[in-house]
Amino acid sequence: MPANSLYYHPELTLPDLLRRAANFEHPLFIGYVDEKGNRQQQSYAELYTAARQLAIGLGNLGLKKGDKAIIATLMNRETITLLWGCFLAGIVPTVLQPPMTFSGYNPSVVKLMNVFEQLEQSYIFMSSEMSDLGELPAGKVVRVQDLDCSGTYVDVELSPDDLAFIQFSSGSTGDPKGIMLTHRNLMVNLDAIRIGLDLHFPDHTGNWMPLFHDMGLIGYHLTPMYSFNHQSHIETIDFIKNPGLWLDLMSYAGIAVTGCPNFGLALVLRHLKRRKTFPDWNFASMKAMLNGAEPISVQIMNDFVEILQPYGFRPEAMMPVYGMAEATLAISFTPLMQPSVITAFDATLLDREQTAVKVADDLPGARLLSAVGVPLNDTEIRIVDHADEQVNEGQAGHIQLKGAGITKGYFKKPEATQAAFCGEWLRTGDIGFFFEGNLYVSGRHKDIIFKNGRNYFANDLEIMACTIEEIRYGKVCFGGTTSKETGHDKVIAFLAGSPGEKATETFRQLRNLLRANLGITVDELIMVKSNEIPKTSSGKLQRYKLMQRYLAGDFDAGKLSSTK
Secondary structure (H helix, E strand, O other), rough: OOOHOOOOOOOOHHHHHHHHOOOOOOOOOOEEEOOOOOOEEEEEHHHHHHHHHHHHHHHHHHOOOOOEEEOEEEEEEHHHHHHHHHHHHHHHHEOOOOOOOOOOHHHHHHHHHHHHOOOOOOOEEOOOOOOOOOOOOHHHEEEHHHHHOOOOOOOOOOOOOOEEEEEEOOOOOOOOOOOEEEEEHHHHHHHHHHHHHHHOOOOOOOOOOOOOOOOHHHHHHHHHHHHOOEEEEOOOOOOOOOOHHHHHEEEEEEEEOEOOHHHHHHHHHHHHHOOOOOOOOOOOOEEEEEEEOOOHHHHHHHHHHHHHHHHHHHHEEEEEEEHHHHHOOOOOOOOOOOOEEEEEEEEHHHHHHOEEOOOOOOOEEEEEEOOOEEOOOEEEEEEOOOOOOOOOOOEEEEEEEEOOOOOEOOOHHHHHHHHEEEEEEEEEEEEEEEEEOOOEEEEEHHHHEEEEEEEEEEHHHHHHOOOOOOOOOOOOEEEEEOOOOOOOOOEEEEEEOOOOOOOOHHHHHHHHHHHHHHHOOOOEEEEEEEHHHOOOOOOEEEEEHHHHHHOOOOHHHHHEEEEO
């Protein structure tokens, strides 16, 4: 059978996708890995049968085609089965992080309540273990086991351009917005991912990322189903407690494709440093470990590759990528099994003139950046200035996208939708540039810090700060503001830890480091608890939340100032 007829058909809908996977000539399965590394299997055929029963139950509940539903369940198998029950019934679901508790301040509760109101108080599907409902109306919370699934399943007629799914943004720079994705959006991007990764039967993918994040759900559940692959999932909380589960899975299951953003790589490295002995791992089957979802740390990436190389991990399997939920998922990939492209640029020229000039790695003021590859075949990328005029290669500017996988907008937010587009082009909010044919992402426009007439990206300062032994990745972040008293720009650093002499010494080292390398001064250091550094589901730092608290005076008592 020709490859295109086997894989790609833009007129497919999600129910079509599950039906053809369930009827594939070879049995395909989903593996669910528990905290001890044991794996239960569910074939796609079994998933199809279970999802049809749930679709009946959803209909008996009164839900119909086009209605919205929130899935906030605890376990991957429950989430996946319920998700497909919605798809088969023509219901438009969104998957959210399930709150562990409704007491105290809990970001997942805040987001759940926000989305609940945005979706006009749609039904919320939660696990039976979740008895605390907080302020949620009991009549709107449903447990799967309480559904009446008696009756006969009837196929729902769907169009490729029907709304299929709403992915609520992680909110790294603001409140979450409902990104509307059609069946066609999904099919186009799934096929682009398949081509970029050369996915085919009997490849096996592995995942620890949460299914309420687009990389976990679309990248490692829908994509392998689309490509006739086996797939395995580890619960995210189990990975965080024991990253070795993921390494074990990659080895014994012969995983070909997986993914891990920076904060995950950093977790694995800390885990490995604590271990005294290592299993006889074999990662030779790995052809792509996608590294994206947040700014890429070259140092962490290189350290990870170096420590796994003795176990058959090939450096070219590390694949820096770029994506976002508004583009369904994937935007650009490093070409498959090609070395990561790491380039040193003149940091001063990048900051002052937005010009990319290659320099020697060891030159003072050099900034190492990892390319994130080339656009996938469904996406066009351009770099523009503040007037939305395209700039030349080597000139940094705003990244904009166009293609059939791009969302048409945000759910019931016409003003946000209008602001997000420049004609057909989506404004990503990211700053980047092309250099020698590769895309580089410098940072988020909203995370730019102004100081002494120059622009600095918060993630660059954080990566530099982590060269200090006492500062760990993910435990420091930077923000900028203007002093009300003097009118001067200020750089604020937030660091997880306790106040005291050690913090004072760390502040001194941090000031000296940034002065020596960038010529800027950190004006204040705020010591916070580790759990006070807010992050999205993919590990992105939500710097704006700390700056909101700073500007509200929450940290006045505990800050260290460079004037002291």
